[in-house]
Amino acid sequence: MQFTTTQKHVAAWTGIAALAVLVLWLLGPVLTPFAVAGVFAYALTPLVDRLDAMGNGRMPRVLAVLIVELVFLLAVLALMLLVVPVLVKEIPLLRQQLPVLLDHTQSTLGPWLAQFGIHVNLDLSTVREQLKTYLNENWSDSFASLWSSFKIGGSFAMALVGNAMLIPVALFYLLMDWKNVVARVLELVPPRARRAVDAFTGEADEVLGQYLRGQLLVMVTMAVFYSVGLALFGLDLALPIGVFTGLAMFVPYVGFGIGLVLALLAGLLEFASIKALVMVGVVYGAGQVFESLYLTPRMVGERIGLHPLAVIFALLAFGQLLGFVGVLVALPASAVLLVAIRRVRAGYLASALYKG
Template identity: 70%
Template sequence: MQFTHTQKSVAAWCLIAALAVVALWLLAPVLTPFVVAAVLAYALTPLVNRLDSLGQGRLPRVVAVLLVEFLFIVVLLGLFLLILPIMAKELPLLREQVPLLADRLNTELAPWLAKFGFRVSLDVASIKAFVLKYLNANFEDAFGSLLSSLKLGGSVALAIMGNAVLIPVALFYLLMDWDNFVGRALELVPPRLREAFDSFTSEADSVLGQYLRGQLLVMLIMAVFYATGLALFGLDLAVPIGVFTGLAMFIPYLGFGLGLVLAVLAGVLEFASIKALVMVAVVYGLGQVIESLYLTPRLVGERIGLHPLAVIFALLAFGQMFGFVGVLVALPVSAVLLVGIRRLKASYIASRLYTA
């Protein structure tokens, strides 16, 4: 069986891609901050270039890079700080409501379950003791336990702190010289493959751009929807929980799950009635239907062409191989792989027609 020149080239590139994946898997702990910085640089470079062009040469690129990176860090900190009012509100409610909820479960739920043969009895005294021990701790005790946990898991803490410093530094240099890095990478492509390579990267860049823009729109729309829906039910923490749920959807499924757990916890502690479950069922159920059946297919799915099952598989596979970073880059990388698969399929069909 004779292979065409195009098929040999495709096979060579597939081998290179496979070797790159193996190298990434083996060096994942070391490469993680650089991979994250590269993904962020790819997403933020157009904004830096736009500011650079608006300055018409009067604004040094370093100023545009620092401004964009500063705004990005502020957005990340804002997302993180959304958790603080939730915790500040929920901890006192936990101290007050957990013993009461345990009493209600013992007096109301246990007799009902007993009718069906389920014997449930909560040790309310132990629950109250647990609450008094762990939720009534002052800030000094909490800070001391945090320090001790950092000492026990020192390597993890150092890794987190190192990445927190290294990622912004790597991002700065990548944003400064992104075009140079891309140009040097293109020089490695053989001239005879340059046309096919440019066509592939152009299509992949278009797909990734559409994915990023579509995902951002979905996040903003759902943040407004969840905040508004929870507020209509009278939840005090409607805005922080709703906005957090919407913005955390950049991690598919996981972000929605975290927001759902926070909403259930806040609703149960604040309302202490069936209203909490009704609120979560209506707002998050309707939100999931709107996001899954309308927004994501229209704004994201149709643009990158990934089936929902392919999305789930990509998240699990990349998460297994590369951890949390793999979950973040699963869909963008899958979109690029989809472009490659389309081209392989077209090449295979063309070769069959040629040999038929």
């Protein structure tokens, strides 16, 4: 059976793509910091170029890169420091309120559970004695489990610290050489396909720019929403928790989850009543519905041409395949895939195969 030149090219490129996907899957943990740095470099390169242009060539590019990266790292640090006032206030309250919360839970749930033959005692002294007895009787098993958890947690912590140090370094070099990196990749494109590839990358770049602007609007809007919502319930730490939750949403689900836990903890310690659960349920429930079903599909999905269901599917699919990195790059990657699908569809509709 003879294959045409076109069929051979298609088979070769399919094999290359399959091999690239396999390598990415196998090296996923190693590539994580570089992938994250690449996403940030793509977003920050226009700022570096603009700052470089403002200097009319008198400002070295390395200085422009240092300024942009320093501002970016300070912004990330400021976002993380929003959690500090929460912890500073809540840790002492936790020590004071924990016995009160346990007593309140005991007096509320105890009689109700007793009706079903379940007797629960949440007295601190009793809990402490039971824990001591359990550890004495199961010391070896507990120590082995604790040591195993420490090794796992230590490995994770070391990986986290290593990535935190590697990402800024990779980001610096990518910002310095972004144009050269892109140019070297495009050099691999055959000359006869260069015009089509340039048109594709230009359209993809425009779509990704719209995505970044839309995502920024979503983050600011949700920061205001959560801050106002928590403040209406009278939470003292409404502003830092609300702002953190909104701005941390650049990583879908993760930022929302951390903000929800912080709000629940702060509400339980401040109100010590069912009001905390109602507050979190109303504010974060309404916020998740508003953001997932309306705000992100409208401000992000419509800007890049993705249907609301496609946005939700992209987040779930990329998260399942690539974990944290998948969630981070889900919508940008979907935008690029959408451009490719549009071009394939247009080519098919214009082909003799479709026209019959």
